[in-house]
Amino acid sequence: MVPEKSKGALPDILETGKNELEIVDFRLYEDREEGVYEWIFGVNVAKVREVLRMPEITKIPNMPPEVEGMAEIRGKLIPVISLARWMGIHEPPERKKFLLHLEFLRENVGVIVHDAKRIRRITWKDIKKAPETLNQKMGGRITGVVDTEDGLLIILDFEGILHDIGLLKVFHEAEAYEQAEKTKVSKTILIAEDSPVARRIVKDILETAGHKVILAEDGLEAWNLLNDYLKKAKQEGKAITDYIQLVITDIEMPNMDGLTLTKKIKETVGLMGLPVVVNTTLSDDSNRQRAFRVNADGFIVKFDAEELLEMVNSLAVKGEGS
Known part of the structure; x- marks a missing residue:
């Protein structure tokens, strides 16, 4: 079983801006007519507080059906999600269970799994787009897939799953829009975000x-877009900030992660003056430090509308569209 890790600890081998990550490989078993099927899943180790034997769970009325109940973990009551129930699969009877204790989006959440095998070190380039039929089966909640010696490992979009269950929170929306009415500024902002749910939330906050x-589904797409704009800027004798005034990037993305994207922007002549805000589910201090090591201009944890708009107003440079 994967050992407990201390809060905020990240493996020393992961160098900031090297497009690498480590994931906890965990399993879920499905009882089918032809036998037991093993689902292979992965989650960023930075989201995992610990792996526990199943604690006592207290049933709570009027909770979503995917929520098994509440469990007391280290003095905190946290919701416990049945991943099998969310997937709509039948679990084998008497199968041993464990609890993945996750911390992200300012929340602590327990996810019931059948096994936690190991920690895998991969690069974001190893992560490929999921086959469409598989992604549809998962309600579009797959960040990507990785070929392993055990089979296809699926990295789930836990932001999207929390949204489906009704546990995803957006903070201070009313205050944010009230402040926006007073400032009356308009910037052009590039968002690099692979989660469809997160992309829509951030887009809606900014457009409101x-x-x-401008939307990009991963760091590589954002990087290519920036280079297209940089080429255009050089041809027209302008600065990149005449077209884009701010980049907001997630950390966890296939093909190119947000820290690598930030590092490349800050090392490229013509782009290095463009402000970059890292907007992530990873709320621990180590990820904040990693963001600033690649010279990010700001770091925020999803989803606080007021903080996001304050960051835009303080960092977005004045360009042609202002």
Whole structure:
């Protein structure tokens, strides 16, 4: 079983901006007519507080059906999600269970799994787009897949899963829009975000506040877009900030992660003056430090609308569209 890790600890071998990550490989077993099927899943080790034997769970009325109940972990009551129930699969009877204790989006959540095998070190380039039929089966909640010696490992979009269950929170929306009415500024902002749910939430917050948004589904797409704009800027004798005033990037993305994207922007002549905000589910201090080591201009944890708009107003440089 994967050992407990201390809060905020990240493996020393992961160098910031090297497009690498470590994931906890965990399993879920499905009882089928032809036998037991083993699902192979992965989650970023930075989200995993610990792996526990199943604690006592207290049933709570009026909770979503996917929520098994609440469990007391280290003095905190946290919701416990049945991943099998969310997937709509039948678990084998008497199968031993464990609890993945996750911390992200300012929340602590327990996820019931059948086994936690190991920690895998991979690069974001190893992560490929999921086959469409598989992604549809998972409700579009797959970040990507990785070929392993055991079979296809699926990295789940836990932001999307929390959204489906009704546990995803967006903070201070009313205050944010009230402040936006007073400032009356408009910026063009590039968002690099692989989660469809997160992309829509950030886009809606920014557009409701009057900003223009350019979307990229991962760091590589954002990098290619920036280079297209940089080429255009050189041809027209302008600066990149005449077209884009701010980049907001997630950390966890296939092909190129947000820290690598930030590092490349800050090392490229013509782009290095473009402000970059890292917007992530990973709320521990180590990820904040990693973001600033690649010279990010800001770091925020999803999803606080007021903090996001304050960051935009303080960092977005004045460009042609202002």
